[in-house]
Structure formats: C-alpha cells, structure tokens
Amino acid sequence: MSKQRYARGWNESRVRRVLDYYESQTDEEAATEIRSALENTTMEVPTALVPVVRELIAKRKSARVHATKRRSAASQPAGRARRTKSL
Numbered sequence: 001m002s003k004q005r006y007a008r009g010w011n012e013s014r015v016r017r018v019l020d021y022y023e024s025q026t027d028e029e030a031a032t033e034i035r036s037a038l039e040n041t042t043m044e045v046p047t048a049l050v051p052v053v054r055e056l057i058a059k060r061k062s063a064r065v066h067a068t069k070r071r072s073a074a075s076q077p078a079g080r081a082r083r084t085k086s087l
Contacts (some may be wrong), residue, residue, distance in 0.1 A: 045053050
C-alpha cells in the first residue's frame with residue numbers, strides 16, 4: 001500500500017481538521033459561509049491590469065447605484081417618483 005501524498009503544507013491532521021469543520025456545520029452555517037465568501041472573495045491581479053480592474057469595479061458599482069435608484073423610483077407612487085427625478 002502506498003503512502004498518502006498531500007499538497008505542500010498539508011498533512012493528515014490538517015485534512016482531518018478541515019473535514020471535521022465542514023462535516024459539523026449546519027446547513028445554515030454553510031449557507032452563511034458561502035454567501036460571505038461570494039461577497040468577500042479576493043484574487044491576485046497582475047500589476048499592469050490593476051487600473052483596468054479598478055475601472056471595471058467602479059463602472060459596476062455605478063451601474064448598481066443607478067439600478068437601485070430606478071427600482072426605488074419605480075416602487076414609489078407616480079407623482080412622488082416624478083418629483084424625485086426632478087430634484
């Protein structure tokens with residue numbers, strides 16, 4: 001029987017701790033962790049691409065703000081929505 005091989009920095013003890021952590025989670029805890037990860041994911045970007053990525057993030061944030069304002073105005077009574085737009 002061959003010996004189990006682990007990625008650098010990993011060993012059987014570490015793998016068991018990770019398995020125990022995830023196997024003991026409730027569905028609610030797992031869902032919360034997934035939502036948090038989706039909101040807070042980070043990644044490495046080559047330095048030369050940082051300005052482009054920042055611009056894309058700014059455009060996305062701006063589009064979200066405008067979409068939220070449109071939805072908010074659409075949910076108000078017609079008279080009030082018109083007054084809000086003219087400000």
